[in-house]
Amino acid sequence: MVNVGIIGMAGIAGAHLGGYDKCADARVVACCDVDPAKAERGAEQGARAYLDYRELLADPEVDAVSICLPTFLHADATVAALRAGKHVLCEKPMALTSADGDRMIAAAEAAGHVLMIAHCIRFWPEYQxxxxxxxxxxxxxxxxxxxxxxxxxxxxxxxxxxxxxxxxxxxxxxxxxxxxxxxxxxxxxxxxxxxxxxxxxxxxxxxxxxxxxxxxxxxxxxxxxxxxxxxxxxxxxxxxxxxxxxxxxxxxxxxxxxxxxxxxxxxxxxGDGYANEIADFIRCITRGACPSVAPAASSRDSxxxxxxxxxxxxxxxxxxxxxxxxx
Ligand SMILES: NC(=O)c1ccc[n+]([C@@H]2O[C@H](COP(=O)([O-])OP(=O)(O)OC[C@H]3O[C@@H](n4cnc5c(N)ncnc54)[C@H](O)[C@@H]3O)[C@@H](O)[C@H]2O)c1
CATH class of the missing domain: 3.30.360.10 (Dihydrodipicolinate Reductase; domain 2)
Incomplete structure (x- = not known):
């Protein structure tokens, strides 16, 4: 079982909550938002709620995180999560610049953890x-x-x-x-x-x-x-x-x-694109495999x-x- 934390609990986080709910090998154990009302949304489903993502990253029960933050925060939060020993599914776009994308890939390589960007269209049935x-x-x-x-x-x-x-x-x-x-x-x-x-x-x-x-x-x-x-x-x-x-x-x-x-x-x-993408992320973690549908380097190239x-x-x-x- 992969224990997941979700960082950023508004718009797209709903798709991540739904995707993990459909995934037999994962459960959401923690969530974080600077807005207490939004953090509470995860707490209502039994997850521990944090207001500071650094505290969530220090939670030893969390194996992996979904980063559902505004785009300008993706790179720093992803690097911090990888350095804290977590696998990362980060929302698209990977970052504001390809240089930040390079930084995220370097952090994943140094940590030896999965980094995948949530390019859901690659997993969307019509596009597949x-x-x-x-x-x-x-x-x-x-x-x-x-x-x-x-x-x-x-x-x-x-x-x-x-x-x-x-x-x-x-x-x-x-x-x-x-x-x-x-x-x-x-x-x-x-x-x-x-x-x-x-x-x-x-x-x-x-x-x-x-x-x-x-x-x-x-x-x-x-x-x-x-x-x-x-x-x-x-x-x-x-x-x-x-x-x-x-x-x-x-x-x-x-x-x-x-x-x-x-x-x-x-x-x-x-399936649907979000659930398929989350299932693939969890499969990569449980099998010790690199993402093959949406490798981080291809997201940086995008x-x-x-x-x-x-x-x-x-x-x-x-x-x-x-x-x-x-x-
Ligand atoms: N895959 C898709 O189809 C899809 C769809 C929508 C959005 N997105 C992407 O998802 C990301 C988030 O978009 P959204 O629409 O959910 O945005 P949003 O504004 O609805 O939600 C962002 C949440 O992050 C919280 N937040 C901001 N700073 C924070 C911090 N430092 N720590 C913790 N929480 C913080 C905000 O309070 C807010 O609740 C963006 O990168 C966006 O491009 C992807």
Missing amino acids: ALKTIVEGGAYGAVQSALFTRLGGLPAWSANGWMRDPARSGGAILDLHIHDADYIAYLFGMPRRVRARGVETEFGINDLRVEYDYDDGRMIAAESAWYPSEHYPFQATFRVALERAVVQLDGRRPLTVYPTAMPAFEPVLPP LRLIEAEAAAVRTGEAVPVTAGAAT
């Missing part, structure tokens, strides 16, 4: 099914793909941190990294990116990115936090292969439109991809993408 279809090869090569992720400016975050690009990175980091990370997972790192975007006091918040693989494939993504906080959230994709289109459009379930055959809805892998995209928006130039070990 798309990867299986593309890699299965039955419909030929991918010719084009468009991923979109749109919503209203976040109104829910504690002290409004999500609207402050110095603390959240803006939509390009907080929202769009879901698709950028998945595109890198599905297609590999592009050679370079081209991007246009709108930058306001909330950061780069409305952007279109083209991923250049030097092979003619047209891979693109579009993301925005529109000014109305009531704008409905939507996440879609459309992937055109030589002999089929695979589409998730919010109107009907994931659908394959093959050439000269009726459309069909493929069978999806079980930060580098976002940095290249931000540079492309600001310069109007195509920007090369670097990946792999820190230089």
